[in-house]
Amino acid sequence: MSVNEEMVFNTLNMFGFLAVELTLLFLAISYIVGVLQEYIPPTKIQSILSSKNGKGYFVASLLGAITPFCSCSTIPFLKGLLRAKAGFGTMMVFLFASPLLNPIIIGLFAVTFGVKVTLFYFAIAMSVSIVAGITLEKLGFEKYVKPEAYIEPEKKGCGATCGGKAKSESKWIKIWKSTWSDFKKVLPYLVGGIAIGSLIYGFMPTEFVANVASENNPFAIPFAAVIGIPLYIRAEAVIPLSAALAAKGMGLGAVMALIIGSAGASLTEVILLKSIFKNKMIWAFLIVILSMAISAGFLYQFIF
Template identity: 30%
Template sequence: MSVRSTSTPRAASPLVWTAGVLAAVGLWALVYRQLVPASEAIVALLPVERHTHTGEALAFFFYDVPKVMLLLALIVFAMGVVRSFFSPERTRALLTGKREGVGNVMAASLGVVTPFCSCSAVPLFIGLVSAGVPLGVTFSFLISAPMVNEVALVLLFGLVGWEVAVTYFSFGLLIAIVAGWVIGRLHLEGWLQDWVRDIHSGAATPATDGTRLTLVDRYRLGLEAVREIFGRVWMWIILGIGMGALIHGYVPEDLMVRIMGADAWWSVPAAVVMGIPMYTNAAGVIPIVEALLGKGAALGTVLAFMMSVIALSLPEMIILRQVLTLRLIAVFAGVVGLGILAVGFLFNLLF
């Protein structure tokens, strides 16, 4: 009778895993730095002129798709490792209840120092939700990250002066904090997609004591989080950015000027509605803002348009559809949209 061996293959040491993770992060950084020249090189190989509408759209697509994919992989892995140190119960205990308002302020402030466009902010939003962070707190980050950052402030300062830049910063941050707080008070966690709700509640995570996991276990949990979440949303990221790239390359500037220059109450909501289908970051929309102001568009109307482009973009909504139900997306868009309308009307009144 043969005797079955009870020995198991020797597992890789934590040192080997750590070296592998550091090497992967280094490779990630190297690839990320090459995204712009790589996208330009790809467009140069195609039978299109770079500075045409088609060339602009293609360059935008070939840059933003790998950028968002890389951000998604890195952030979800990091959040998966971080989650291994905190049970969902402990995480919620730190950020819910009386701490929720503080959490909104902290999340909105984090968004200010992370210069993400709306779609780039979605990976961290997913990571925060999956880590058990309250929904309203994560929305504060999602709103402030694209809408308020140092690039937008510097460009606005140079374009229209420090008073407008500071006012924009203040109201953008206020919208992020208040909108996130309002969404949090509505307790809409049940309106997350089922698979996200399971992660958020801890149902999809084995019940383990974080102190008993080894470093290798934590790395494996991070990789598992990437596999699970990346596999669900990558196709929708490509679809959303593809739509955004098409719109980015064909901005109807003359039509927008005619609408935003109208001295009528409906110019602000019209500007918000026009901005939602478009997709760019704060730095990308500033040249459009400058052109619109130069042609006589009202300041508040233009800033409302700018906020809607970078905080309520349609491509962002397409990606979020894999995380949020349509009802929750509608609440998010409605709360943020009301804040943007208020800013637009106020700016038109004051300036």
């Protein structure tokens, strides 16, 4: 197999894998969120994740740490929080923290880089997520949430009557219809993001990334942070890939920036967020992740 054929194969393989995985994840998580909303009243969620309650920010970051979500599968949970009218700041904390503090990433981090580096990463991700959530709320960024993001999907079907006869529809079917309606809205964003991310994954050689982001390059850490966003990598793959890049000469500060950029804001997630946020909120989200990635990279390099 030639180099070009291998790149095409890797691209198609990644597209197929991500399309199936993210579709199943989105549907499953959306349905679970729907079930939770059926049993946990919105007022309860509001009280737990209320911005007026100082503990809400910390609870949101812990919720992010215990949910095994990647950056894309965080979106349906975020939609559920929006519809429950949870505090805006705490929702943002969850959005930042959930993919970065994914238990899979933390576990692999500890095995690959050791406990000390893992604790450093955890502390940076959690503290920056909380500060960013509070800051965005104080600056009034809630106004950049699209109004339709708060609206429940329209229930289609006969409803209470069908052909003049009373008909009761199972609540499980209603939840599924709401889930499917949400999925159809984000499907174009999902496919577009996966396609672009798969092309970058398939055609960008790891040797190029390692050489450009070596310790000798003063711009290595910002470059690694930026390149991490379009290079969508699953939680189970981001740490092993980073270890391989480090072995090829990539600086460990740049490795840290790459992990945060890739895990915290994949291109697919950014495209999906356009169905919820206006452009100014998207830019604010990217600035937070990039700032976190770059500062963590330089701080790691300085401390270790």
